[in-house]
Amino acid sequence: xxxxxxxxxxxxxxxxxxxxxxxxxxxxxxxxxxxxxxxxxxxxxxxxxxxxxxxxxxxxxxxxxxxxxxxxxxxxxxxxxxxxxxxxxxxxxxxxxxxxxxxxxxxxxxxxxxxxxxxxxxxxxxxxxxxxx
Amino acid sequence: xxxxxxxxxxxxxxxxxxxxxxxxxxxxxxxxxxxxxxxxxxxxxxxxxxxxxxxxxxxxxxxxxxxxxxxxxxxxxxxxxxxxxxxxxxxxxxxxxxxxxxxxxxxxxxxxxxxxxxxxxxxxxxxx
Ligand SMILES: Nc1ncnc2c1ncn2[C@@H]1O[C@H](COP(=O)(O)OP(=O)(O)OP(=O)(O)O)[C@@H](O)[C@H]1O
Ligand SMILES: [Mg+2]
Numbered sequence: 001x002x003x004x005x006x007x008x009x010x011x012x013x014x015x016x017x018x019x020x021x022x023x024x025x026x027x028x029x030x031x032x033x034x035x036x037x038x039x040x041x042x043x044x045x046x047x048x049x050x051x052x053x054x055x056x057x058x059x060x061x062x063x064x065x066x067x068x069x070x071x072x073x074x075x076x077x078x079x080x081x082x083x084x085x086x087x088x089x090x091x092x093x094x095x096x097x098x099x100x101x102x103x104x105x106x107x108x109x110x111x112x113x114x115x116x117x118x119x120x121x122x123x124x125x126x127x128x129x130x131x132x133x
Numbered sequence: 134x135x136x137x138x139x140x141x142x143x144x145x146x147x148x149x150x151x152x153x154x155x156x157x158x159x160x161x162x163x164x165x166x167x168x169x170x171x172x173x174x175x176x177x178x179x180x181x182x183x184x185x186x187x188x189x190x191x192x193x194x195x196x197x198x199x200x201x202x203x204x205x206x207x208x209x210x211x212x213x214x215x216x217x218x219x220x221x222x223x224x225x226x227x228x229x230x231x232x233x234x235x236x237x238x239x240x241x242x243x244x245x246x247x248x249x250x251x252x253x254x255x256x257x258x259x260x261x
Contacts, residue, residue: 013155013156013157014155016155016156017153017154017155020153020186020187021153024186034218035217035218035221035222037218038186038187038216038218038219038221038222039222039225041186041187042187042188042189042222042226045187045189045191046189046190046226049156049189049191093227100190100191100194101190101193101194101228103190103226103227103228104190106227107190107225107226107227107228110225110226110227111222111225111226
């Protein structure tokens, strides 16, 4: 069963703060430990910033998930930006085109139980993050 | 709030981060700290992050920048009160804070600044 999902637009830096807050609320409601909450909030913050900075803005859907096999939260970030030509390269730590540390994608992947990225040049990018109890 | 207050305490600057900062607020703090360091000729920067629930790569970069700037201006940077869950997450994220010293709380952080300033002035005396 998936509990009510919430959508949030990511259009401005303040929205990254809002994403962190809503993910914290959902993760706590799902009963994730403090460490797991911290991990998924941090991962969400990274991907929300990428959505804003590189994707030109977009949205996130935040779901609380509770079924027989797993309990936790799932986040789906979508943008209609330029996309990523070489996803494997983008995932590498230290790879950045924006003067960052290049840690966002690789770090988010390490911090989550599930990580999926689907990107097409000229079409956009979707990143799915989940953290299960 | 559009600015984080910076207090002067002895030869140190003290910052307590009490809100979840958006990126621009963090950048403003970085700039404000740099100009205050110059103006006050402070020798230490103590940043209390005990209220922070997460430190992501952006915030980590800001902390690293503050420490690098402080170092050039002959001051040490100590971050205090990092939550255990934040420390664990930083390691998994892969973020290093090379120039940043850490301490358990404000008191220990102040001790650390005092010790390093005394070390530095002893070294200066030797050099003369
Ligand atoms: N939504 C996106 N749309 C287009 N390109 C993206 C997107 N997300 C990431 N990228 C590309 O992948 C690269 C790596 O992203 P990653 O988050 O790992 O590092 P960064 O954002 O450059 O630095 P950091 O996250 O450490 O500040 C980015 O520099 C950018 O080129
Ligand atoms: Mg990033």
